[in-house]
Amino acid sequence: MKYDVIIAGGGASGMTAAITAAGRGCSVLVLERMEKLGKKILATGNGRCNLTNSFLDQDCYRGEKPGFPYSMLEQFGVPETLDFFQSMGMLTTDLDGYYYPASMQASTVVDTLAGKIKSLDIDVKTEALVEEIKKIKDTFYIKSGKDQYQGRNVILAAGGMAQEKLGSNGSGYGLAKSLGHTVTDLFPALVALESGEPFFKYLAGVRNGSSLSVYVNGQKKVSQEGEVQFTKYGISGIPVFQVSRYAIDALRKKKKVEIILNLMPEQITLKEMMEYFRKVGSYKTAEEFLQGFMNKKLAFTVLNRLKIRPETSVKELGQKELRQIRTMIQKFTVPISGYKGFDMAQVTAGGVSVKEVMEGTLESKIHRGLYFTGEILDVDGTCGGYNLQWAFTSGYIAGNQIKAGNQ
Ligand SMILES: Cc1cc2nc3c(=O)[nH]c(=O)nc-3n(C[C@H](O)[C@H](O)[C@H](O)COP(=O)(O)OP(=O)(O)OC[C@H]3O[C@@H](n4cnc5c(N)ncnc54)[C@H](O)[C@@H]3O)c2cc1C
Numbered sequence: 001m002k003y004d005v006i007i008a009g010g011g012a013s014g015m016t017a018a019i020t021a022a023g024r025g026c027s028v029l030v031l032e033r034m035e036k037l038g039k040k041i042l043a044t045g046n047g048r049c050n051l052t053n054s055f056l057d058q059d060c061y062r063g064e065k066p067g068f069p070y071s072m073l074e075q076f077g078v079p080e081t082l083d084f085f086q087s088m089g090m091l092t093t094d095l096d097g098y099y100y101p102a103s104m105q106a107s108t109v110v111d112t113l114a115g116k117i118k119s120l121d122i123d124v125k126t127e128a129l130v131e132e133i134k135k136i137k138d139t140f141y142i143k144s145g146k147d148q149y150q151g152r153n154v155i156l157a158a159g160g161m162a163q164e165k166l167g168s169n170g171s172g173y174g175l176a177k178s179l180g181h182t183v184t185d186l187f188p189a190l191v192a193l194e195s196g197e198p199f200f201k202y203l204a205g206v207r208n209g210s211s212l213s214v215y216v217n218g219q220k221k222v223s224q225e226g227e228v229q230f231t232k233y234g235i236s237g238i239p240v241f242q243v244s245r246y247a248i249d250a251l252r253k254k255k256k257v258e259i260i261l262n263l264m265p266e267q268i269t270l271k272e273m274m275e276y277f278r279k280v281g282s283y284k285t286a287e288e289f290l291q292g293f294m295n296k297k298l299a300f301t302v303l304n305r306l307k308i309r310p311e312t313s314v315k316e317l318g319q320k321e322l323r324q325i326r327t328m329i330q331k332f333t334v335p336i337s338g339y340k341g342f343d344m345a346q347v348t349a350g351g352v353s354v355k356e357v358m359e360g361t362l363e364s365k366i367h368r369g370l371y372f373t374g375e376i377l378d379v380d381g382t383c384g385g386y387n388l389q390w391a392f393t394s395g396y397i398a399g400n401q402i403k404a405g406n407q
Contacts, residue, residue, distance in 0.1 A: 003029045003123075005402045006142050006151035008130040008175065010037035011167060012391035013374030013398075014157030015113040016084075020399025022120040027404070029151070030122060031144055033129040033167065037117070038110035040159070040166040044388065049106035051085075052078050052392070053385040054097040060386050062245055063378040064184055068354045069390055072362075076396040081389060084396070088112045098385060130158070133175050135367050152405060153369040155398050160348025160375040162188065172376045173351070180366045182353040184378045187252060188345030189245040192236035193259065194338035199301045203230035206297050207237070211265040214243045215258045216250040225265060235259065235334060241383050245349055248339050257336040263298060263329045273326060277314065286312045290325070302328045347387050351378040362398045371398035 005021050007014045010032030022028045030037070041049060053060075056077070061069050076084075082092055082099065090112040091102040101108040117124060125144070132143040133154060140154045158172025173183045211225040212235075226239035240259075247257045277289065284292075287310035290299035303310050306324050308317075317325075342348070352372050356365050362377075364370040373394035381387040 001027070001150070002139065002405070003027045003149065003151040004405050005029075005153040005155060005399075006031065006140065006149055007155045007157055008133070008142070009033075009157035009159055009168070009172065009374075009376075010124065010126070011040055011157060011159050011374065012038065012113075012388055013159075013395035014155065015117060016392050016395025017155045017157060017371075017373055017399035018122050019113065019116050019120065020396050021402040022117075022122050024400070024402065025404040026402045028120075028122045029149060030117070030124045031128040031130050031142070031149070032124065032126045033169075033171075035126050036110075037114050037124065037126070040163070040168065041110050041388075042106050043163070043166055044106055045100065045385075047106050048100050048104045049109045050098050050100055050385040050388070051092070051109060052081050052099045052389040054078055054094070054099070055384075059382070060384075061379055061381050061390070062189075062349065063351075063354065063380060065354050065378075068359055068377075069379050069393065071360055072393050072397050073389070075360075076393045078389070080396070081392045084392065085109075085112060088116050129171065130175060133179060135179070135370070138369070140369065153371065153402050155371045155373055155402075156352075156376055157373045157395065157398075158376055160351060161186065161342050162345040162348050162375075163343060165343075168375065170348075176352045176372070176376065179364070179370060181356055181364065184350040184353055185252075186348055186350040187248055188339065188342045188347075189248070189349035189380050190241040190346035190383055191244050191248070191344055192231065192234060192340045193240055193244055193247055193336050194234040194340065195334050196337045197334065199304065200230060200234055201232050203297050203301060204232040206230040206295050208263055208295055208298060209265065210239070211262045212239055212243065213260050214246050214250075215260060216246070216255050218256070221246050221250075228261065233340075234336070234338075235261075238383050241346065244339060245380070247336050248349070251336065251339065259334045259336055261332040261334065263294060263302075263332050274322065277317075277322065282315055284314050286310055286314055286317060286325075289314045294329070302332070346383070347380045348375055349380045351376050351380075354378050360397075361401050362394055363401060371401065373398045 004026035159168025161170035224239035229237040
């Protein structure tokens with residue numbers, strides 16, 4: 001049998017493509033290397049699956065051509081995605097623009113997509129690693145173990161290489177290269193950053209609402225705000241994930257990277273701190289005074305970095321020391337020496353060059369009938385539902401190009 005389309009990878013984008021193509025009357029085969037479809041989705045959004053986001057601007061996606069996804073997001077964006085899931089009986093919950101399944105369980109998203117696939121009689125083979133794709137005349141020949149399949153079209157939806165245990169192991173890049181495509185520099189994104197500073201061992205476990213900015217060779221590049229998590233190796237948490245790509249890109253170019261944290265972005269101004277100091281501070285130690293408005297371990301570290309003894313009486317602190325303390329709180333500088341690997345990253349930066357793929361259809365410019373969807377492409381989104389949205393958008397766009405052989 002020759003399928004209208006064979007989809008390599010049954011993740012978020014592959015399943016969306018399969019449903020869309022089958023909905024157009026096409027015969028579809030999904031080949032998935034894991035034992036189940038959509039395993040990675042189960043881990044998304046801390047098991048709740050943040051599937052999209054109502055906010056969108058030009059900074060939400062990155063890559064060689066950061067503008068590449070936007071025209072397609074106009075075709076199939078947030079409202080269409082919500083309708084798509086609603087049409088399969090899954091409602092969503094909007095938490096300040098961040099969308100989740102109404103059940104707040106990622107398994108609902110997988111069950112919804114897999115259930116629809118079953119209802120459409122789409123052929124699915126699990127534990128089926130696609131090892132080779134060849135095109136001879138108008139037919140794609142796909143090898144998986146001892147089996148060989150034929151398709152009029154192929155959608156390469158094999159994901160990136162973040163967290164291999166969840167399925168995508170980077171094998172899709174090899175398949176793309178074997179078909180003549182270029183794969184850009186690959187590195188982990190949405191990942192924690194490492195610092196060699198000794199105080200991190202002490203700070204491990206502290207969480208603090210902070211604003212932070214990435215400085216590359218002394219130049220400010222990007223800022224974020226949110227809860228920063230201090231770990232024994234450095235910093236983590238959503239605001240760190242959001243800026244990690246800029247820091248990693250610069251580190252890979254051997255540039256100097258620092259993150260400057262404001263440990264008290266809103267809570268207290270210098271004026272208020274001085275007033276508080278004058279009013280109630282006089283009988284306290286410097287550490288007790290700082291603990292009044294920040295985490296104890298952070299208070300200790302701030303003083304320690306300034307070489308002010310924590311037990312110093314606040315009466316002994318002059319304007320100069322107070323100013324130094326204020327500066328250390330507002331400009332807590334962390335030299336960045338490294339970053340965590342693909343095993344801890346949420347997405348892969350880089351991928352199949354979008355210069356070789358048609359914007360608007362996702363068809364290869366090299367082979368007619370070959371399409372790419374999701375993370376395998378050089379498109380990575382920020383945290384907040386943007387990567388899954390891209391997976392659904394691109395899956396729909398590619399699936400919608402496939403015509404049934406009898407049409
Ligand atoms: C821990 C974690 C949390 C995340 N949370 C969020 C979130 O809340 N919101 C968000 O938007 N994004 C999130 N992401 C990112 C998001 O999950 C991915 O970007 C998205 O799943 C990519 O979809 P995809 O279809 O391109 O790839 P995947 O969903 O990774 O699917 C690719 C599939 O292809 C299969 N495969 C790979 N190679 C082959 C092969 N050679 N043959 C056969 N099958 C193959 C894999 O097993 C896999 O099932 C998170 C990622 C991680 C790791």
